[in-house]
Amino acid sequence: MARKYFTTITVLLCCLLLWQSTFCQDESTDDTPEAYENCDLFLENGICLYDGDTVLTPPPTIDHLMLFLTFDQRQNIDQSGRGNHARGPTTRGPGYFLSQGYSGHFQGEQNINVPTSSDINSAFEGEYSMSFWIFINSFGTLTTEQCNIIEKGNQHTSDFSFTIEMSSREILITVVTSAGEQTLTSNARLLSHRWTHISFFKTRRLLVLYVNGNLDAVLQIQAGAEISDGDLYLGRMPWQDYIGSGCTLNFYLDEFKFWDTVIEESYIEAESGLAVGAGIDPHSIQLGCVNCGINRASQSCTDEYHLCTTIELYSFAFSAAKSMGWARSGQRIWSDRAEEEDSSDLGLALCCRNY
Numbered sequence: 001m002a003r004k005y006f007t008t009i010t011v012l013l014c015c016l017l018l019w020q021s022t023f024c025q026d027e028s029t030d031d032t033p034e035a036y037e038n039c040d041l042f043l044e045n046g047i048c049l050y051d052g053d054t055v056l057t058p059p060p061t062i063d064h065l066m067l068f069l070t071f072d073q074r075q076n077i078d079q080s081g082r083g084n085h086a087r088g089p090t091t092r093g094p095g096y097f098l099s100q101g102y103s104g105h106f107q108g109e110q111n112i113n114v115p116t117s118s119d120i121n122s123a124f125e126g127e128y129s130m131s132f133w134i135f136i137n138s139f140g141t142l143t144t145e146q147c148n149i150i151e152k153g154n155q156h157t158s159d160f161s162f163t164i165e166m167s168s169r170e171i172l173i174t175v176v177t178s179a180g181e182q183t184l185t186s187n188a189r190l191l192s193h194r195w196t197h198i199s200f201f202k203t204r205r206l207l208v209l210y211v212n213g214n215l216d217a218v219l220q221i222q223a224g225a226e227i228s229d230g231d232l233y234l235g236r237m238p239w240q241d242y243i244g245s246g247c248t249l250n251f252y253l254d255e256f257k258f259w260d261t262v263i264e265e266s267y268i269e270a271e272s273g274l275a276v277g278a279g280i281d282p283h284s285i286q287l288g289c290v291n292c293g294i295n296r297a298s299q300s301c302t303d304e305y306h307l308c309t310t311i312e313l314y315s316f317a318f319s320a321a322k323s324m325g326w327a328r329s330g331q332r333i334w335s336d337r338a339e340e341e342d343s344s345d346l347g348l349a350l351c352c353r354n355y
Helices: 002-024 118-125 265-272 294-298 310-324
Strands: 047-049 054-056 065-069 091-094 102-107 111-114 128-138 146-153 158-165 170-177 180-189 195-202 206-211 214-220 231-235 250-259 285-292 305-307 347-353
Touching (some): 065 118, 102 128, 170 195, 170 206, 180 214, 195 265, 206 265, 214 285, 214 310, 285 294, 285 305, 285 310, 294 347, 310 347
Antiparallel strands (some): 047 054, 111 231, 128 195, 128 250, 146 158, 146 231, 158 170, 170 180, 195 206, 206 214, 285 347, 305 347
């Protein structure tokens, strides 16, 4: 019995040591010298137990994944294996509905920052992608027009920002290009008290936004401009008080990922899971047009889609449009049975997939 307990304690100790060593692996110590402050042990490889029958190793390193914050540990550790650990304390909240861990809780002046590096700057100068889950607890007191969720830069220069427009609750993504700042505005609106999956990518010519795994907005942009050495911030920007912003947004953030490449649509769909609604495939519905007449609505769907029928609207499309924030109160939604005499009216066109 004593040997059994000794073996159990040994395994637990080895797991703890490996857990520590996982976060101490850093491929770029010059960029993040503070990454080792929380480490008591350094290991180059895994731990072997029972003559190698059981091997404990760190999580795999994913190609092109530069930053991965799960908020499941005491520190804001980068799980990508790149050593881009975040600075600053963060309280914890519940994880998104498919998660078994926690989320980062941001409210008031709370923020964390990821120190910049040559790899991160190179990604922002070229192609990159981001994805995360967000849960708005409260939009707070409306003392500002916009609240930043993510930003790269400093008090004087902003290379990139992900912002919520407080009155409309639309998403604004701003990038710096050779033509100056260019901003993509979402068709979706962020709803409070529900988890929303956000993913977007930037190429040298396009900025593309997906909400809950569904293509929401596309912006054609100019070539990129030179990127500053500003850090990447999550939460309220530390210099917002200096520029007169009184953002009081209260939100959870979970599973934040940053790639130095464009992620595929299939990956976005798989990662977003059931975000649109239980049993609703994100590819089953697309946004046709907003505030458009029936003639434009009937021509707004791509080849693989059609204007949703009445049955499709009532069975899943209404629910999906609500979860996406596309449908406004009292807004008309077109169906394939709309009469020609309705051509003077304006409404929302939803496109359903041809199965």
